[in-house]
Amino acid sequence: MTEKKIVEIKNLTKTYGTRGFQTKVLKGIDLMIFQHDFIAIMGPSGSGKTTLLNILSTIDKPTQGSVFLDGKEISKLKNKELSKLRRDKIGFIFQDYNLLDTMTLQDNIALPLSLNGVPADTCIRRTRELAEMFGLEQHLKKYPYQLSGGQKQRGSACRAMITDPEIIFADEPTGALDSKSSRDLLDCLSAANDQGNATILMVTHDAFSASYAKDVYILNDGMMKCQLTRGKSRKDFYDRIVDMQASMGSDFS
Numbered sequence: 596m597t598e599k600k601i602v603e604i605k606n607l608t609k610t611y612g613t614r615g616f617q618t619k620v621l622k623g624i625d626l627m628i629f630q631h632d633f634i635a636i637m638g639p640s641g642s643g644k645t646t647l648l649n650i651l652s653t654i655d656k657p658t659q660g661s662v663f664l665d666g667k668e669i670s671k672l673k674n675k676e677l678s679k680l681r682r683d684k685i686g687f688i689f690q691d692y693n694l695l696d697t698m699t700l701q702d703n704i705a706l707p708l709s710l711n712g713v714p715a716d717t718c719i720r721r722t723r724e725l726a727e728m729f730g731l732e733q734h735l736k737k738y739p740y741q742l743s744g745g746q747k748q749r750g751s752a753c754r755a756m757i758t759d760p761e762i763i764f765a766d767e768p769t770g771a772l773d774s775k776s777s778r779d780l781l782d783c784l785s786a787a788n789d790q791g792n793a794t795i796l797m798v799t800h801d802a803f804s805a806s807y808a809k810d811v812y813i814l815n816d817g818m819m820k821c822q823l824t825r826g827k828s829r830k831d832f833y834d835r836i837v838d839m840q841a842s843m844g845s846d847f848s
């Protein structure tokens with residue numbers, strides 16, 4: 596069965612600065628992301644990972660080339676259409692959770708739905724389903740300050756998924772978590788990808804996190820340098836990622 600194409604990136608370049616003081620950060624990226632993909636982008640510090648994620652998530656604009664999301668070229672969309680695309684088609688997981696302190700976990704998770712005018716009973720039902728999947732049923736009435744980092748990040752993953760977006764962008768989602776909380780989050784993301792409908796693009800420095808993805812792409816010096824695909828064993832995939840990092844030298848952090 597051919598999966599639906601969610602994102603298509605064609606010859607994407609990004610240059611910062613003005614004439615004479617330009618830095619070419621992305622130098623012609625091509626990438627296709629299909630439904631049910633779980634992709635990790637890795638690369639040395641400064642290789643352009645965040646720049647790429649910002650362009651894909653419509654926060655920044657390409658210098659040249661094109662990005663299609665759900666068949667629409669994002670640089671051609673007007674502000675209103677872009678906001679709608681962001682709201683309906685994209686879920687975000689940030690390194691620092693970005694939950695609202697004055698709302699319970701339940702309300703934080705449901706926020707994208709309530710902003711869309713979805714009835715309260717549907718918001719509650721959908722929030723409970725996701726909270727169960729992410730092991731958060733007991734914590735829905737708590738405020739963020741009453742939650743651990745891992746619980747907050749799993750809550751933030753639920754919020755990213757609640758609108759059933761076409762794609763979830765995760766920027767270093769385990770960056771602030773200890774190893775047990777990282778594992779819990781990655782197990783949940785992996786289950787949402789395997790058993791649910793989630794398509795995930797994650798940027799990470801961490802080989803352990805990347806080994807939960809189905810494919811790992813290495814960005815180096817503004818170009819996609821290689822792709823590794825997971826076999827049956829996650830442990831074996833982790834070893835291959837670490838070997839690849841070692842082969843790329845000391846600037847790979």
Ligand SMILES: Nc1ncnc2c1ncn2[C@@H]1O[C@H](COP(=O)(O)OP(=O)(O)OP(=O)(O)O)[C@@H](O)[C@H]1O
Pocket residue numbers: 611612618620638639640641642643644645646647
């Ligand atoms: N707004 C900007 N203006 C000018 N240069 C920028 C801007 N944003 C990023 N850069 C430069 O682009 C390059 C890539 O930055 P980017 O943040 O995408 O890298 P990264 O791979 O995400 O790095 P890290 O892993 O350290 O977060 C860096 O050299 C950075 O200094």
